[in-house]
Amino acid sequence: MPTLPYVLPVYAMMKRHLQHHARTNSIQSIRIACDAGLLKLEKYYSGAKANHFNILASVLHPHIGLKFFAAHNESEKEIAQIIFEHAYAEYKQRYEERSKVTKPPVPSEKPKAKSFLHDICDVPMDAASDLDSDPTVVDDECARFYRIHQTHDLGAEDDPLSWWKYAKASADADISAYS
Numbered sequence: 001m002p003t004l005p006y007v008l009p010v011y012a013m014m015k016r017h018l019q020h021h022a023r024t025n026s027i028q029s030i031r032i033a034c035d036a037g038l039l040k041l042e043k044y045y046s047g048a049k050a051n052h053f054n055i056l057a058s059v060l061h062p063h064i065g066l067k068f069f070a071a072h073n074e075s076e077k078e079i080a081q082i083i084f085e086h087a088y089a090e091y092k093q094r095y096e097e098r099s100k101v102t103k104p105p106v107p108s109e110k111p112k113a114k115s116f117l118h119d120i121c122d123v124p125m126d127a128a129s130d131l132d133s134d135p136t137v138v139d140d141e142c143a144r145f146y147r148i149h150q151t152h153d154l155g156a157e158d159d160p161l162s163w164w165k166y167a168k169a170s171a172d173a174d175i176s177a178y179s
Helices: 004-024 028-050 052-060 065-072 074-094 116-121 125-131 141-151 160-168
Strands: none
Touching: 004 028, 004 052, 004 065, 004 116, 028 052, 052 065, 052 074, 065 074, 074 141
């Protein structure tokens, strides 16, 4: 299972938990430890947010995508979108050839029990509402990628590579060059 897409969501969750316990824990030594943990975490979290590979991996994960960045603030979403679109343009310039469509995505069951991955991937879709576009409009491949979360089953949270295998085959997604 690839882990890179989870780096930023895990750091964000750790930060939320440490902030919560630093404010609310009744034991002063735990509050102090949480404050120290926040300082250390911020050092690593800042570095992770500056790494384009972490951003691209998160954007390309079907359960995380731009909605994760949109849930934090608009500027983080814009930065992630710019990085993705730049990487896409570079990739497209090198590889213009398209793959053949072989079969539609295979739907998967939604997880029944909450898990660690569910917690970090569980960003409300309304956080990405400004990413909506009209599916009847013929637009470029990058715009279709942003719409993929609305038109395709997201698959299993712990298996994004299988999702990409089947999403690659979808004609209306046309994101085959990224897999």
